[in-house]
Amino acid sequence: MQPLAESTPIHSRSTAARSRSSVKWFLLFWILMIGLGFYAVYSYTNHLKEQVLSELGTQSQQQLTVLKTDYESRIDVISQQVKDLQNTVQTFNELLTFTKDNANNKTDNSNKLYTQLNEVRKQLAALQKEMDLLK
Structure with missing residues (x-):
């Protein structure tokens, strides 16, 4: 039985070495998978961030265009009103001058x-x- 006793420690050494290398590969595999998961999450969040910024830029540009056209139309209306008021003031000035001349x-x-x-x-x-x- 002695030969069996001698083979058992050698066998247990090789099994222990194999189990240690299996554990190392297993841990390395999971560390690599976790790292790839973090990289995928980081890349995806950057992609979403760029997409949201692009959409916000487009929306704000559209809103600025709407505001600009509204502002320009209001300015046109106000300038027309100012012209009308200037004409009215000029007419009143002429009437005032005429009245003043007649009173003099x-x-x-x-x-x-x-x-x-x-x-x-x-x-x-x-x-x-x-x-x-x-x-």
């Missing part, structure tokens, strides 16, 4: 012309009456 003792050429036109109308009316009487 001194008359300018436009008031003289207006007065002359009124006198011509009166004379025409008088001539018309005389012609009617002559008929």
Whole structure:
């Protein structure tokens, strides 16, 4: 039995060496798998991050375009209103000037012309009456 006793320690040494190398390979395999998992998660999050940033950029560009067109249309409306107000103010200034000239003792050429036109109308009316009487 002695030969069996001698073979048992050699056999147990080779089995222990094999089990140690199997454990090393097993641990190495799992460490590699965990590392690949972390790399895959990191790559996927970067991809999602780039995709979200791209979509946000597109959306903000569209919103800026809408705001720009709205702003320009409002500016056009306001500028038209300002022009209308300027015309109204100019008309009121002309009326104020005319009223001021009429209230003043001194008359300018436009008031003289207006007065002359009124006198011509009166004379025409008088001539018309005389012609009617002559008929």
